[in-house]
Amino acid sequence: MVTQVREQVREQVLGQVLSQVREYMGSAGGLLRQDSGWRQAEGGGRETVATGFSTLDRLLPAGGVRRGSLIEWLAGGDAASADAGGAITLACAVACRLATSRAQAVASQATTIVVVDRGQRFYPPAVLPWLESQSDVAAKGGRMPQLMVARPSRDDDEIWAIDQALRCPGVAAVLAWPGRVHSTAMRRWQLATRTSGAVGLLVRGFPGRLQAGEQTWADAKVAVSPVAGGDSAADPAVRRLRLSLAGGPWSGDEMLKERSAELLLDLTNGRESTRRHRLPGWPGTLSAAGRLQGGRFPLEEATCRAS
Amino acid sequence: MSRIMTVWLPRWPVQRRLLERPELRRQPVFVCRRERRGVMTVVAWAWAAPPRREGSSVPLSGGASLSRTSLSGIQPGMSLAEAMAVLSLTHGSRACHIAEVDQDDPVADLTSLEKVARYCRRFAPLVAIEKPSQHGHGGPECLQIDVTGTAGFFGGEGPLVRTVVWTLATRGIHARAAIADTPAAAWAAARHTDSLHAALATAGAQSRQHRDGLRKRHCRWAVVPPGAHLQALAELPATALRLDTIAATQLRDVGIETIGGIARLPRKSLASRFEPQLLQRLTEFIGERPEPLVVPCSGELPTASLAFDFPLLLRDTTQDDLVAVIERLLHDCVTPLVAKGEGVMSLQVRLERSQSAAPREACPPAIIDIGVFQPSSSAKHLTELIKLRMARMRMPREIEGITMEVVSVGKAECRQRTLFGEAAETSAAQVVMLMDRLSGRLGRGAVFEPRPVVDAQPEHAWAAVPPAAHGMKSRSKPAIKRPQRGGGRENSPEVHRTASMAAPQRRPIWLLPRPVRLETVSVVGSAADQVNASSGPPVQFYSGDQRHEIVKAHGPERIETAWWRGPTVRRDYYVVETSTGGRYWIFRQRRGEWFLHGTFS
Numbered sequence: 001m002v003t004q005v006r007e008q009v010r011e012q013v014l015g016q017v018l019s020q021v022r023e024y025m026g027s028a029g030g031l032l033r034q035d036s037g038w039r040q041a042e043g044g045g046r047e048t049v050a051t052g053f054s055t056l057d058r059l060l061p062a063g064g065v066r067r068g069s070l071i072e073w074l075a076g077g078d079a080a081s082a083d084a085g086g087a088i089t090l091a092c093a094v095a096c097r098l099a100t101s102r103a104q105a106v107a108s109q110a111t112t113i114v115v116v117d118r119g120q121r122f123y124p125p126a127v128l129p130w131l132e133s134q135s136d137v138a139a140k141g142g143r144m145p146q147l148m149v150a151r152p153s154r155d156d157d158e159i160w161a162i163d164q165a166l167r168c169p170g171v172a173a174v175l176a177w178p179g180r181v182h183s184t185a186m187r188r189w190q191l192a193t194r195t196s197g198a199v200g201l202l203v204r205g206f207p208g209r210l211q212a213g214e215q216t217w218a219d220a221k222v223a224v225s226p227v228a229g230g231d232s233a234a235d236p237a238v239r240r241l242r243l244s245l246a247g248g249p250w251s252g253d254e255m256l257k258e259r260s261a262e263l264l265l266d267l268t269n270g271r272e273s274t275r276r277h278r279l280p281g282w283p284g285t286l287s288a289a290g291r292l293q294g295g296r297f298p299l300e301e302a303t304c305r306a307s
Numbered sequence: 308m309s310r311i312m313t314v315w316l317p318r319w320p321v322q323r324r325l326l327e328r329p330e331l332r333r334q335p336v337f338v339c340r341r342e343r344r345g346v347m348t349v350v351a352w353a354w355a356a357p358p359r360r361e362g363s364s365v366p367l368s369g370g371a372s373l374s375r376t377s378l379s380g381i382q383p384g385m386s387l388a389e390a391m392a393v394l395s396l397t398h399g400s401r402a403c404h405i406a407e408v409d410q411d412d413p414v415a416d417l418t419s420l421e422k423v424a425r426y427c428r429r430f431a432p433l434v435a436i437e438k439p440s441q442h443g444h445g446g447p448e449c450l451q452i453d454v455t456g457t458a459g460f461f462g463g464e465g466p467l468v469r470t471v472v473w474t475l476a477t478r479g480i481h482a483r484a485a486i487a488d489t490p491a492a493a494w495a496a497a498r499h500t501d502s503l504h505a506a507l508a509t510a511g512a513q514s515r516q517h518r519d520g521l522r523k524r525h526c527r528w529a530v531v532p533p534g535a536h537l538q539a540l541a542e543l544p545a546t547a548l549r550l551d552t553i554a555a556t557q558l559r560d561v562g563i564e565t566i567g568g569i570a571r572l573p574r575k576s577l578a579s580r581f582e583p584q585l586l587q588r589l590t591e592f593i594g595e596r597p598e599p600l601v602v603p604c605s606g607e608l609p610t611a612s613l614a615f616d617f618p619l620l621l622r623d624t625t626q627d628d629l630v631a632v633i634e635r636l637l638h639d640c641v642t643p644l645v646a647k648g649e650g651v652m653s654l655q656v657r658l659e660r661s662q663s664a665a666p667r668e669a670c671p672p673a674i675i676d677i678g679v680f681q682p683s684s685s686a687k688h689l690t691e692l693i694k695l696r697m698a699r700m701r702m703p704r705e706i707e708g709i710t711m712e713v714v715s716v717g718k719a720e721c722r723q724r725t726l727f728g729e730a731a732e733t734s735a736a737q738v739v740m741l742m743d744r745l746s747g748r749l750g751r752g753a754v755f756e757p758r759p760v761v762d763a764q765p766e767h768a769w770a771a772v773p774p775a776a777h778g779m780k781s782r783s784k785p786a787i788k789r790p791q792r793g794g795g796r797e798n799s800p801e802v803h804r805t806a807s808m809a810a811p812q813r814r815p816i817w818l819l820p821r822p823v824r825l826e827t828v829s830v831v832g833s834a835a836d837q838v839n840a841s842s843g844p845p846v847q848f849y850s851g852d853q854r855h856e857i858v859k860a861h862g863p864e865r866i867e868t869a870w871w872r873g874p875t876v877r878r879d880y881y882v883v884e885t886s887t888g889g890r891y892w893i894f895r896q897r898r899g900e901w902f903l904h905g906t907f908s
Contacts, residue, residue, distance in 0.1 A: 075908075082889075083817070083889075083906055083908050084885075084889030084890050084891055084906040084907055084908055085888060085889060085908070086890070086907060086908070087908065088816050088817070088908040089816050089907060089908065092816060109733070109734040109735070110734055111734075112734075112738045114741075120820060121817040121818060121819065121820070122816070122817065122818075123765075123769075123814065123815060123816055123817060123818035123905060124757030124759075124769050125757075125759060125765070125768045125769050125814050126814040126815060126816045127816065128757065128758075128759050128769070146738070146756065147756065147757060148738075148742065148754070148755070148756055148774065149754070149755055149756070149757055149771070150745050150749060150753060150754045151749070151753045151754075152749050152753065153749070153753070157748065157749055160748065161745055161748075161749060164741060164744055164745060165741060165745075168737050168738060168740075168741040169734055169737055170733075170734030170735060170736075170737040170738035170741070171738065171741070203908075225888070226887070226888030226889060226890070227888055228858065228884070228885075228886060228887060228888035236813070236861040236882055239890070239907070
């Protein structure tokens with residue numbers, strides 16, 4: 001008898017709540033749709049991973065990179081040196097941090113970086129030491145970070161390879177430098193990242209500049225341009241780069257105060273440089289007249305391994 | 308009359324090692340057997356890519372060195388010490404320091420030869436491995452294929468034998484092949500394709516098809532005309548009859564050196580005058596005594612096939628129907644392997660074409676080769692790979708049946724299965740599947756894992772390793788160590804770290820495939836500076852039509868190495884920064900020319 005009364009009361013209360021919800025938002029389906037809309041607007045409730053570069057984290061509205069997002073790196077600077085401006089180096093460093101961050105390695109087990117190397121120019125010895133120096137999580141039970149290279153020889157193969165890599169849940173980051181990409185292909189990449197949680201890092205802008213009306217589905221566009229000269233960049237192991245948020249849904253926030261920043265990238269370990277003082281790195285400096293001020297270049301480090 | 312093709316894989320123990328570890332091509336490889344009292348005997352040896360001599364573009368002993376048995380005077384059966392002495396006489400003592408000496412492993416050799424034999428079933432259904440000789444020094448190196456009646460599918464015997472040699476060459480296997488009436492004649496012809504040119508020409512090979520196999524430039528194959536093998540091969544040495552040492556010595560003592568000489572002797576007295584083996588070999592050669600082909604039966608791998616009632620027009624068939632049939636066959640192949648805890652490593656699907664059409668349209672089956680990096684027992688994954696390949700191949704118009712054959716297997720990883728359906732894939736397994744898919748479409752060599760290599764020359768400072776090499780399990784990946792002078796036996800990780808990662812900040816992220824010569828503008832104080840090699844980097848350089856003004860330079864980092872690979876590499880590298888902020892990696896050669904080698908992109 002008591003049980004029946006309780007069930008009646010419960011059904012009554014539930015009915016009241018549902019009717020209130022219907023009044024407020026329409027049907028229950030509408031509620032679900034609304035919920036998914038919010039989630040999408042907020043980044044799908046996806047986990048945010050710090051890039052390891054505090055300057056970049058401050059620049060990105062989410063305070064880092066969300067898992068399952070696409071980021072475009074626009075190689076800026078002068079047209080003559082757009083392919084030597086440091087955009088790929090920075091994207092590579094971010095990929096290494098994504099693959100080796102402790103949360104990534106232990107929780108999601110996604111520790112693989114896939115480099116889609118169209119043009120067959122990628123030189124792994126520049127990056128492999130970074131992975132080794134950052135793989136401290138491996139000792140604590142995580143998986144070793146892993147670098148994989150795919151070398152497509154055609155444009156359609158490249159687009160397909162990026163799509164496949166972004167779809168794989170075991171991949172932490174995909175690094176590529178595609179040429180012209182159709183909007184449909186990029187939308188497909190974006191949806192692929194949403195399902196797998198991988199981060200797509202696309203370096204754009206060379207050899208030809210981006211087309212004016214090219215539509216992009218990237219969550220953020222970061223322009224990277226090198227800063228020439230200056231005392232702070234006197235150390236050859238440090239690269240001084242200017243980053244600015246150039247577009248994408250993430251940059252639409254009006255509350256965003258900081259739109260550009262300078263970053264010092266340490267090329268020895270792929271982290272943000274903390275060196276503040278000038279190191280005796282550059283032995284000679286050329287003045288405007290083109291004369292050598294530092295005199296003769298000493299053969300300071302002869303790696304003569306012949307015998 | 309039967310027609311037999313012999314495929315000779317010269318120095319198979321060495322070739323097998325080169326296939327597994329391609330980096331060994333740069334050094335002499337000796338496969339040795341430990342005899343009694345600790346003496347090491349050379350079973351096989353080769354140096355696939357020896358250094359080029361200064362000023363010439365021809366290697367000292369080129370790629371064909373694999374098939375020359377007496378190169379540099381080293382013979383199988385020699386002791387290792389003797390072989391090393393000969394090597395140091397011909398190639399210098401440094402060649403001995405970098406030599407790789409490996410223990411003989413006949414079981415592994417035979418297993419991988421059986422794998423090649425299974426692969427060769429695409430040419431004919433009956434593929435056998437030669438019987439190992441009782442008195443020889445090495446194991447079997449030849450495949451014997453019964454090509455009776457199958458040559459028509461490939462356009463004749465000449466094109467068939469050529470196809471076999473080149474198909475194996477694309478897989479990195481150096482082979483020589485010959486077709487004749489008997490297995491013994493084909494064996495003799497395959498071993499002496501070089502010297503067969505003149506012999507076959509005089510034997511009256513009139514048809515174009517047979518002349519095709521005789522071009523001197525391409526002497527890796529030979530086709531002996533039907534019924535003429537005794538005349539065509541008469542001038543070959545007597546050892547081409549697979550005689551043991553005693554019989555060969557007896558013949559040499561009486562001054563008989565060729566097969567023709569033996570054939571002219573009265574047959575009745577042969578058995579009493581010489582070893583009984585001689586008569587047996589001669590009758591097998593002529594064809595009076597049948598020689599059975601022994602098909603390898605150890606570890607037979609599953610196959611499945613389906614023949615349609617009538618030829619299936621692919622125009623009227625959707626891909627899903629075809630895939631459904633393939634899935635069924637795949638299930639039949641994979642199920643017996645799963646019970647043994649094994650998975651498929653490579654798989655061959657043959658779409659048998661219709662033979663009822665006009666003779667000129669008769670063509671070999673369309674073949675889909677699938678290879679994976681880690682043994683897979685998932686029919687779904689394998690079907691996906693087959694679908695990927697089918698989407699990119701030219702399908703035949705109509706097919707009569709589908710044959711599926713597992714070519715090689717490996718131990719599969721055991722995973723906990725769920726109550727319903729297959730176990731959830733771990734992220735590592737998913738990465739392996741991704742690599743399989745990528746390599747299925749982009750090509751086997753286009754997907755790899757880079758590993759550091761201890762080498763001072765930047766181009767050789769890393770190696771592309773197939774993703775399966777460490778099975779996705781190994782925790783530590785030591786650098787591959789190239790042999791250096793002073794013995795390459797020690798393997799300490801500290802050496803790798805210090806040598807390969809000396810200055811990572813100086814390595815660009817993009818390296819040009821070949822250094823590009825630069826036009827530069829230099830500022831020099833005096834004429835002496837022009838001569839002096841250490842006068843610093845240029846002030847400007849041009850790449851294409853772009854002018855770059857250098858504002859900062861760091862260096863030089865001198866790299867002087869690689870004398871053993873050819874001309875010594877001697878470069879002074881500089882990291883230069885231009886006025887626009889771009890960073891480049893340029894070097895100056897000994898003669899003063901400047902090259903762009905990489906960009907810090």
